Amino acid sequence: MSPHNKQQSAEIVFENVSKFYGEILGVNRVNLTIGPGITSLVGPNGSGKTTLMNLMTGLIQPTRGSIRILGISPDNPQELFRKLGYCGQFDSFPKGVTGYEFVRSFLLVHGLSAKEVEKKTWRAIERVDLIEAAHRKVAAYSKGMRQRIRLAQSIAHEPAVMILDEPLNGLDPIARHETKRLFRDLAKEGLHLIISSHILHEVDMISDRVVLINNGYILAEGGVSGVREEMEEHPMQILIRCKNPSELAARVFAGDNVVEAQLHRDKNGLFIKTRDADSFYLMINRIVIESGMEIETITPVDDDLNAVYHYLIGSNGGGAT
């Protein structure tokens, strides 16, 4: 094997890849090489992140170009999915399954022995901290739990490449923290992790590298530090859903990283603007632990993100190097 081929077999390579849905552009002329570690695909909703991920997994086929995942083509599922795990955005499950059955049943299809399947199933469920809920029906899980059990299903066969489409969506702050820690652990084990997000703040702390994508084009790729510096100067808006937003507002203002807070119209939520989302999330964790306050969801707000992207992407990706 030539050194070039050897290197390719350790990477994920897109060569001039385009995907059109009829006349609608999915992604265009993507040339990308992704090595081990955590790579974040960041772009606004509809920018082409999921298309890239679906192309990598063979769920859709490129109109032009070629993709190799560790030297394997996506149209060879028998080889590919021994090495690749995909946690997509589809929040759907086979009907009537428990978390345990869900992870186990698809491991069985891998053709492993029953003993091995059992071991790997529990190991994966343990990694996402769902042991106690494993025998409950997935339909009764919260959104965060469903996200985690899908994650367990995608890591259960111990792949070398993990593709995760918006994996932090719907997770509460503690689960979010735990999941990020899991990603870091997996990356330390030498895995390729490709994580998509429409929020740079959400992934920049854990990413070794960021790929910015918009309107189907890769705008920039590289280290996160340059991008992060620019993002920090621009406040990010977050919506927190809880029963007593006024009390929460008073508590978050005690910290120094909130620049603005506004009650939601229905009085069951609070809009926060912060320049440092990571510190803010840590602060929220502390508040929840100390006060026992119940928080339903924490969601970065798209409208504001579009403004951030307008800044970031409108400058032709100058911030990202």
Next chain:
Amino acid sequence: MSSMIEAGAVKPLATKTDWSLWLRQIRMILRLEVKKNFWGKRALLIYLLSAIPVLIMFVLVFFVPNADVDIDRHWGGAQEVFGNIFESLILRTIVFFGCAWIFMNLFRGEIVDKSLHYYFLCPLRREVLVAGKYISGFVVSALLFSLTTAGSLFLLYYGRGYPANVDYLIDGPGMGQVLTYIGITILGCLGYGAVFIVIGLFFRNPIFPALLVYGWEWLNFLLPPVLKKISIVHYLHTLSPVPMNEGPLATIATTTSPWISVPSLLIFTILVLYWASRRIRKMEISYGNE
């Protein structure tokens, strides 16, 4: 690159290991799908459908006055009535729509539930997935509809009364007829299953193509002899121990021997499944468009 991947890239033919893996995978798909087909909510309709002929026979035997005497006295006529019930109700309606429901849902149902991608994300050749799903649908439909046929025949024989029924079954041609009817039912599941798995795979709205096939199968008796042979029901009809009278409008076609009918259906099934296996390799998951 690992040696396994290198070897995979150059080998053109499946090795023994591949076959053993594929068989293991088919067995696992079978376990999952048979369970789903028997116990899932979608199974309820199939249970109801398969019970209809048995209920009709039950009513004919137990609720029609002097049914036992009539059946025994006009045994030839009773067999003809059953032959008509078998072909028009069991074969052309129950087996047809039952297979449509079971086999179209194997893929279409998962697309509607947005869960097909879990299979597509397994280290599984898509051809193996088609085989596994088809076999699971076949097992379920063949089992259920064979029970329907057997149950209906049991009631017919029961209605004839003892000991005439036992004599006919054991010493007469009864057992051969039972096995032939069940065999036809199984062949029906085999052929219709292949047609409907393809329709479920490649048509976003499978109802119209299914109705088209239904019309073609029902109007088969009116078709010219050459076209008659492009249908499943033609071959099943020729196998029937007491063929249904297709009426004065039916075109006359030469009877196809069982030695041609059965292999023809098997070859047809294999060809359709082969085509489906080729096509599914290019299939994309786009639930958003469903």
